[in-house]
Structure formats: structure tokens, C-alpha cells
Amino acid sequence: MAKGKTWHDHHLNSLAFGQRLADKVANGMGSWRFIIWQTIIVAIWMILNVIGITFRWDVYPFILLNLVFSTQAAYAAPIIMMAQNRQSERDRAQADADYQTNCEAKMEIEELLSKLNSIEIDKLDKILEILQKGEKKA
Secondary structure, eight states, rough: TTOOHHHHHHHHOOOHHHHHHHHHHHHTTHHHHHHHHHHHHHHHHHHHHHHHHSSSSSTTTHHHHHHHHHHHHHHHHHHHHHHHHHHHHHHHHHHHHHHHHHHHHHHHHHHHHHHHHHHHHHHHHHHHHHHHHHHOOO
């Protein structure tokens, strides 16, 4: 990984066009904005076909609308699965990066503890030396 780049930056730069597109589609379809717009379109579709005076392209029970939903679901499911698989890859990459950071931090902490212990031992040696000098004078 290049210095200064996070694992997330590296991951985003490694995505192909199709992967980025699938992520954007899955994000869009999993939003309230999509649900609201789809609800509005379906309501308009039904209203126009129920009260349509001159032209009804999909009369009740809205078989064409059901076909549209089936087609949408047929494409949405694999796209969402691709996005979820990539999310799993991102989670694994983040977990690996966290593990590496934790290992490095552990090594630094152990090094600091070792230095602190040597400082503590040096202090104790000096204290003992001072005490011994005091006993010799007494």
C-alpha cells in the first residue's frame, strides 16, 4: 500500500467500472429516495390505468407492472449481492489493516515498557547505592 493512502483509498482505486457501477446501483436502490420515487411511479401507473379514459396500456391486475417488478428484481438481486460481497472484502481489508496497526502498537508498547523497566531498575540501583553510602558513613 502506498504511503499516505488508507486501505479504503487503495480499495476504491482498485475497483473496476462494473464494480463501481454495481455499488452505486445498490446504494441507490437501498435508499429512501428510490423507494419514494418508485412508490410515486407505481401510484401514477395504477391511477392512469384505472381511471384512464382513452388509453389503458396495463389494465387491472397490472400484469405489465408485475413483469416490470420481476425484471427489476431479477437484475437487482445479483447487483446487490455483488455489492455485499465487496462490502465483505472491504470489511476484511479493514480488519487486516486494524490487525497490522494493533501488532505495530503492541510492539511499540512492549518497547516502551522495556525502556520504562530499565529506567526503573536504574533508579532502584541509584537508590540502593545512595542507601549503601549512607550506611557506610553511619
